[in-house]
Amino acid sequence: MWIVFALSAALAAATVVTLSKAGIKHVDSSLAFAIQSVLIVVVSWTVVIAQGNLPDLARIERRVWIYLLIAGVLTCVSSLLSFRALKLGNASQVSPLTNFSLVFSIILAAVFLKEKLSWQVIAGAVMMAAGALTIALAKG
Known part of the structure; x- marks a missing residue:
């Protein structure tokens, strides 16, 4: 749920x-x-x-x-x-960067909350960061 x-x-x-x-x-x-x-x-x-x-x-x-x-x-x-x-x-460029908070949340959760990070979480965070930067920096 x-x-x-x-x-x-x-x-x-x-x-x-x-x-x-x-x-x-x-x-x-x-x-x-x-x-x-x-x-x-x-x-x-x-x-x-x-x-x-x-x-x-x-x-x-x-x-x-x-x-x-x-x-x-x-x-x-x-x-x-x-x-x-x-x-x-532009909203289409600002929103991906503000949603970069996902990557920051994963890092902060690992450091301060001692949450374990799997390779899938790390790979996903890297892809999210790359995607956010690609969209935010796109000419359009």
Whole structure:
């Protein structure tokens, strides 16, 4: 089932890139991100409340809070940078480079989470990186 969720997330992300690029043509990229962020907050807290997970907030450990807060700041930084890149470049070239995060995620997971890397994962990451660079640098 995780594959269905992952592919659905990928499709949603691709749609976000397309809609965001269309939306920032006449709007500052930071302002566009701020508008979307308000909706992200409203929708995410609505889901938490609807699922009955609000009481779990009090049970989160301090260390987990630190991880989540740092990840939240980095999510904002990543999105602001992505929006700026979309404002300046073509979506078809920006998106592959922002999805280079896959390669970085594999490296960070191996180093910090001690995840084992198979030759297939390494080969796939190399091919993903090559593909992303090929698309991003293509003349067109």
